[in-house]
Amino acid sequence: MKRLMCLLLLAVLALAPSGARAQSSDDALAALASPSFDTIRRGIEQLTLSGDPRSLPIIVALQGGRLFARADHVLSIKLDDGTFVDAASGKPAPDVMASALKQVRMNNPVRGAVDAALGSLRLFAADPATRLTAAEAVFHSHDPSALPALHKAIAKEPDAGVKARMEQARSAAALYADDTKEADRLAAVEVIKARGDLDSRALLDGLSNQSPAVAKAAAAAIASIDRVLQLWSILQSVYYGLSLGSVLLLAAAGLAITFGVMGVINMAHGEMVMLGAYVTFMVQQAIRSAAPGLFGASLLISVPLAFIVAGIVGIIIERTLIRWLYGRPLETLLATWGLSLVLQQAVRSIFGADNRNVGSPDWMSGATQLGGLTITFNRLYIIIFSAMVVAALMAALRYTSLGLRMRAVTQNRRMAAAMGIRTPWIDALTFGLGSGVAGMAGVALSQIDNVSPNLGQGYIIDSFMVVVFGGVGNLWGTVVGALTLGVVNKFLEPVAGAVLAKIFVLVLLILFIQRRPRGMFPLKGRAVET
Amino acid sequence: MTKLSATGTLVLMLGGAVLLAVLNLTTPPTAELHVSTYVVSLVGKYLCFAMLALAVDLVWGFGGILSLGHAAFFALGGYAMGMYLMRSIGARGVYGNAMLPDFMVFLGWHELPWYWHGFDWFVFAAVMVVLVPGILALVFGWLAFRSRVTGVYLSIITQALTYALLLAFFRNDMGFGGNNGMTDFKTIVGFDVQAETTRCALLVITAAFLCVQFLVARYLVGSRFGKVLIAVRDAEARTRFLGYRPESYKLVVWVLSAIMAGIGGALYVPQVGIINPSEFSPANSIEAVIWVAVGGRGTLCGAILGAVLVNLGKTYFTSVLPELWLFALGALFIFVTLFLPRGVMGLVVHRTPRDVAEPTPVESAAREVTG
Numbered sequence: 066m067k068r069l070m071c072l073l074l075l076a077v078l079a080l081a082p083s084g085a086r087a088q089s090s091d092d093a094l095a096a097l098a099s100p101s102f103d104t105i106r107r108g109i110e111q112l113t114l115s116g117d118p119r120s121l122p123i124i125v126a127l128q129g130g131r132l133f134a135r136a137d138h139v140l141s142i143k144l145d146d147g148t149f150v151d152a153a154s155g156k157p158a159p160d161v162m163a164s165a166l167k168q169v170r171m172n173n174p175v176r177g178a179v180d181a182a183l184g185s186l187r188l189f190a191a192d193p194a195t196r197l198t199a200a201e202a203v204f205h206s207h208d209p210s211a212l213p214a215l216h217k218a219i220a221k222e223p224d225a226g227v228k229a230r231m232e233q234a235r236s237a238a239a240l241y242a243d244d245t246k247e248a249d250r251l252a253a254v255e256v257i258k259a260r261g262d263l264d265s266r267a268l269l270d271g272l273s274n275q276s277p278a279v280a281k282a283a284a285a286a287i288a289s290i291d292r293v294l295q296l297w298s299i300l301q302s303v304y305y306g307l308s309l310g311s312v313l314l315l316a317a318a319g320l321a322i323t324f325g326v327m328g329v330i331n332m333a334h335g336e337m338v339m340l341g342a343y344v345t346f347m348v349q350q351a352i353r354s355a356a357p358g359l360f361g362a363s364l365l366i367s368v369p370l371a372f373i374v375a376g377i378v379g380i381i382i383e384r385t386l387i388r389w390l391y392g393r394p395l396e397t398l399l400a401t402w403g404l405s406l407v408l409q410q411a412v413r414s415i416f417g418a419d420n421r422n423v424g425s426p427d428w429m430s431g432a433t434q435l436g437g438l439t440i441t442f443n444r445l446y447i448i449i450f451s452a453m454v455v456a457a458l459m460a461a462l463r464y465t466s467l468g469l470r471m472r473a474v475t476q477n478r479r480m481a482a483a484m485g486i487r488t489p490w491i492d493a494l495t496f497g498l499g500s501g502v503a504g505m506a507g508v509a510l511s512q513i514d515n516v517s518p519n520l521g522q523g524y525i526i527d528s529f530m531v532v533v534f535g536g537v538g539n540l541w542g543t544v545v546g547a548l549t550l551g552v553v554n555k556f557l558e559p560v561a562g563a564v565l566a567k568i569f570v571l572v573l574l575i576l577f578i579q580r581r582p583r584g585m586f587p588l589k590g591r592a593v594e595t
Numbered sequence: 596m597t598k599l600s601a602t603g604t605l606v607l608m609l610g611g612a613v614l615l616a617v618l619n620l621t622t623p624p625t626a627e628l629h630v631s632t633y634v635v636s637l638v639g640k641y642l643c644f645a646m647l648a649l650a651v652d653l654v655w656g657f658g659g660i661l662s663l664g665h666a667a668f669f670a671l672g673g674y675a676m677g678m679y680l681m682r683s684i685g686a687r688g689v690y691g692n693a694m695l696p697d698f699m700v701f702l703g704w705h706e707l708p709w710y711w712h713g714f715d716w717f718v719f720a721a722v723m724v725v726l727v728p729g730i731l732a733l734v735f736g737w738l739a740f741r742s743r744v745t746g747v748y749l750s751i752i753t754q755a756l757t758y759a760l761l762l763a764f765f766r767n768d769m770g771f772g773g774n775n776g777m778t779d780f781k782t783i784v785g786f787d788v789q790a791e792t793t794r795c796a797l798l799v800i801t802a803a804f805l806c807v808q809f810l811v812a813r814y815l816v817g818s819r820f821g822k823v824l825i826a827v828r829d830a831e832a833r834t835r836f837l838g839y840r841p842e843s844y845k846l847v848v849w850v851l852s853a854i855m856a857g858i859g860g861a862l863y864v865p866q867v868g869i870i871n872p873s874e875f876s877p878a879n880s881i882e883a884v885i886w887v888a889v890g891g892r893g894t895l896c897g898a899i900l901g902a903v904l905v906n907l908g909k910t911y912f913t914s915v916l917p918e919l920w921l922f923a924l925g926a927l928f929i930f931v932t933l934f935l936p937r938g939v940m941g942l943v944v945h946r947t948p949r950d951v952a953e954p955t956p957v958e959s960a961a962r963e964v965t966g
Contacts, residue, residue: 330747389933394747395661396932399888402881403928410921526758526877529751564762571759575735575752579742 090115094153097127097169098134105169106178113182114213121186123152128179133166141166185214188231193224200227203234207268209242233260237268240275250279258286262437266290297437302555308444310551311451312513314544315506316524317531318455321543322499323379325532326475329387329496330398333405334528335521336412337500340378341371341507342516343412346421361426364508371504379500383493391492405521413518420515429512447509454505459540461498471495475538530574536584546584550574601813604896605806612638612802616795632791637910639798639866642805645902646859648886649808650852652898655887657816658848659828661746663880664753665856667760668728670874672857674764674771675727677870678711679720680780680788687781697779698772708770717784724861725854732853733846740842740849745831754877761875776871783865794866801862805899808855812895815851824848885924888931891940900939 093115096108109127112120126132126142132152133141140152141161149166151158171179184206187199196218203211215235222228236253239245245253254272257265269290272283316338323331345367352363359366386404390397425443432441462468473481474491482488507520514520527550535546550570557566578584615630615638622629647669654660686693690700695707713719735756739749767773786793815821826834827841834841864870873879882905890901905927912920935941 330750386929386933395750396936398661398663398747398750399881399884400929400932403885403925403932406921406925406928408925410918410925413921414918526751526754530755533748533751564766568759568762571755571762575755575759576738578744578748578752579738 090117090119091153094123094140095138097123097132098138098140100170102170102172102175105171106175109175109178109182113185118189119153119155120182121190122155124179124182124186126152127169127171128176128183130168130171132169134169135161135165135167140169181208181210184208185211188214188218189221193227196222196224197227197230200230200234204230204237204268205264207234207237207241209238212238212242232256233265240268240272240279247276247278250275251282254279254282254286258289261290261293263294266294294437301438302559303552304438304440304444306552306555307548308448308551309555310548311448312510313524313527313531313551314547315447315451315454315509316503317528317543317547318451318458318540319499319501319503319506320528320532321535321540322458322502323496324529325537325539325543326471327492327495327499328394328537329391330394330401331382331387331496331499332398332402332525333382333408334401334500334503335523335525336405336408337375337379337503337521338507338510338524339409339412339518339521340375341367341504342423342511342514342520343416343421343507344371344374344504345508345511346416346423346516349424360424361428363424364426364429364512367508368505371508372501373504375504375507376497376501379503380493380497382500383496387496388489388492405525409518409522416518418518420517423511423516425512443512447513450509451506454502455540455544458498458502462540467491467494471498530571533578533584534574539584542584600896601809604809604899608642608802608809608899609799609806612642612799616799619791619795632794635791635794635798636866639794639801640863641903641906642798642801643859643863643866644883644886644906645899646801646805646808646862647856647883648890648898648902649805649812649895650856650859651883652887652890652892652895653812653815653852653855654845654849655884656893656898657821657824657828658845659831660845660849661750661884662753662852663750663877663884664755664757665852665883666879667753667757667875668732668853668856669860669863669879669883670760670764670870670872671728671731672724672860673864673870673874674777674860675714675720675723675857676861676864677777677780678714678723678771679717680783680865681777682711682715683783684779684781688779696772696777698767698775698777699770702767704770711770721861724857728853728857728860729850732850736846736849740845743842754880757875757880758877761872761877764872764875772871774872776869778869778871780865780868788865788868797862797866801866804858804862808858809895809899811851812855815848816895820844820847882924885928885931887938889927889935889938891938892936894938894940897938897940904939 090112093108093111096104096111099105099108109124112124122142123132123140131143133143133149135141141149141158142152143149149158149161149163150156151161184199184202187195188203190196190199200215200218203215212235215231215238219228219231219235222231233256236256239253240250240257254269257268266287269283269287273280275283316335319337320331320334323329323334345364348367348370349360349363352359352366382401382404386400387397390400429443429446432439434440462471470481470486470491471494473484473486474488474495478488481491510520510524514523531546531550532543534550535542535544553573554566554570557569560566561569615635618628618630619632619635624631647665650668651662651665654662654665681696684696688697688700690697692700695704699707714723735753739752744752763769764771764776765774771777780788782788783793783797786796816824823834823839824844826837827839827844831841860870860874883902886902886905887898888901889905890899891897905924908923908927909920912923931938
């Protein structure tokens with residue numbers, strides 16, 4: 066008999082919540098129709114805790130001022146088209162008379178309750194993204210009143226990712242609740258530490274007034290988070306550095322051919338880059354007027370065109386100007402500087418001195434999050450593009466017959482000529498190749514820099530620095546030089562500021578050239594002392 | 596260079612300057628022979644540029660060091676003078692603050708930075724005009740020549756030097772007026788900088804300094820030192836094997852040249868009334884090189900002539916056809932290097948053994964073969 070009683074009692078206890086829930090949500094609905102603000106507020110809280118699926122639309126309607134009550138406490142929701150539905154059943158209520166209805170009123174405490182209720186209720190929304198946002202919102206507010214709802218939500222959450230976020234939110238709220246036990250607090254600190262972002266750090270930072278054990282655990286967690294964050298920020302700096310380095314690499318790759326391989330000081334190199342950027346501009350103008358659908362491919366079309374245009378200009382320069390100046394590097398420098406002035410002024414006369422608008426295709430914009438790293442797509446594509454350009458250049462020099470001849474001519478001009486290589490043509494083509502690569506760089510740089518006649522000016526000194534730093538006549542040296550300079554620059558920036566970082570890098574380079582006048586990877590052998 | 600052309604240069608410069616000054620001061624503005632104050636300042640500016648050209652010619656034409664950063668020394672001298680002129684404004688600035696220059700008041704500074712102390716005195720500033728470019732050149736040159744950085748590499752790091760200084764002086768935190776630089780000067784050693792008499796005096800002083808620099812340079816290149824210097828230019832390795840230390844010769848001429856450029860800059864600032872970071876821009880340095888190339892590298896008269904000619908052209912073009920100036924300048928670079936390797940002086944003056952400027956054709960060919 067006693068056992069029977071126990072069983073009965075258990076059964077009642079087990080049944081009670083569901084019965085009580087329906088009961089309580091109906092009570093809550095009735096409370097919403099009350100004229101007293103206090104009752105309404107309590108009704109909202111009750112409704113939230115009930116976990117009733119009807120709660121969300123009702124509270125949303127209340128927030129929007131679309132919840133109406135009849136004198137007999139029956140609630141209706143007004144739809145956008147002016148018709149009403151019954152709040153309790155969710156069915157249309159065509160017989161409801163608008164004149165018999167009274168809007169449920171709100172004051173500031175009620176509004177506060179509505180906001181909190183919506184936050185909790187969204188934890189039960191059907192859409193996982195909404196639930197995730199709700200969990201995040203609770204994490205940031207760490208409002209202990211959301212705890213009961215969170216407990217329930219966690220119990221029925223199917224998505225593991227969302228569940229983890231909810232648990233973090235619960236830990237955050239628990240830490241700020243008065244009645245949490247110390248062991249639970251310590252566990253909560255661990256959960257938040259595992260989350261490990263800046264928000265967690267801020268949350269833990271506010272725990273210093275808690276019991277010594279918790280405060281100590283929080284301090285330890287902050288230290289650990291700081292370590293992790295620092296690691297990510299180093300990685301982020303490396304990424305920015307690589308991206309700057311690949312820009313430098315693109316600008317310098319052509320110069321590594323004309324200056325590094327041929328020994329021609331081409332001060333108009335920057336203008337080849339500028340020409341490439343203007344080719345991009347013209348291609349985009351043509352596409353905008355003729356075939357707007359192709360805009361996404363405009364850069365892909367521009368790359369070969371820029372290569373050809375800049376390459377042809379390069380060949381013309383070599384044939385008309387530079388070939389008269391071989392063996393006189395300082396004169397070459399002056400003549401090509403003059404040429405760069407002429408090219409700049411020519412572009413300024415044709416296109417105007419203002420910046421031209423070069424658009425980015427959709428696939429270039431946006432960013433993605435990789436752990437603690439923010440990876441912007443345009444930078445990522447530039448890194449990939451510069452890697453491809455350098456790889457293609459190396460392959461061309463190593464495996465094509467033109468590349469073979471180029472290397473032959475640079476190594477021993479007379480012997481190459483004796484073997485039947487037309488050295489003047491090879492000179493022209495090599496110079497054209499270097500200029501063409503600069504043109505391709507211009508396509509990429511048009512995406513991150515202002516397209517103006519002065520575009521090339523900004524890169525010329527940097528490019529020479531990269532080539533000299535890496536070691537003349539050595540493409541690998543250029544790659545390593547560009548990436549090193551980029552990364553060093555980005556690591557100095559947070560410490561010293563952008564301009565000072567740049568100055569430091571220049572001074573470091575000047576000092577470096579003192580120590581190793583031939584760069585990091587100098588050429589060895591007889592060719593050195595010329 | 597013949598004795599005659601040297602004397603001629605001196606007489607022309609000093610006499611011309613005095614004549615301009617006298618005509619400006621004694622004739623009424625309506626007279627036919629009157630020279631306006633604008634022209635006086637303009638000629639003064641040209642003569643300052645001529646000092647820079649002379650400095651570049653000394654290192655490039657005689658030492659074989661192509662500096663693409665000489666305008667940095669010019670600008671540093673200018674800044675030293677500019678700081679003195681700023682201090683002598685006193686309480687006459689916009690903010691009426693006797694303790695601080697206007698731009699520092701504007702930046703909310705309360706105290707004069709330590710490196711501004713002393714610039715209240717002209718003598719101190721004059722010493723700095725010599726010391727600052729000189730010490731920078733000494734350090735830079737000592738590092739560069741000791742490790743045998745030569746040719747194009749040296750050119751590129753000189754360019755990096757002036758570029759770094761350009762970026763540095765653009766910063767407001769440096770305490771040199773940021774990108775606005777320094778301007779609005781009132782007096783120099785008690786005289787109104789705007790006054791005609793001051794302008795004329797500055798012109799004559801500039802011409803006198805230029806003559807002194809010319810004589811010093813002429814003495815230097817004519818001396819035994821100059822002969823070794825030319826030997827270093829033409830065959831550095833051979834000179835070294837003969838027992839000379841090329842780096843010492845280069846360093847001396849490099850520092851002297853920097854000081855000459857600094858003095859040019861110091862005289863330039865009161866005459867144009869402004870100094871700002873754009874004076875450091877690499878383009879300015881390269882323009883100075885082209886003055887020398889146009890006039891005739893390796894001839895001292897040529898450097899002065901080139902500076903005056905190119906700047907006359909610049910003044911004319913930028914007022915009449917501003918679009919065309921860069922075309923003209925660019926074409927000048929190309930034309931001179933291709934067709935006039937010895938500049939205008941190469942057309943006028945016969946070669947004398949002292950003025951051998953170019954490596955012999957045999958040497959160039961040898962370089963091309965091995966390179």
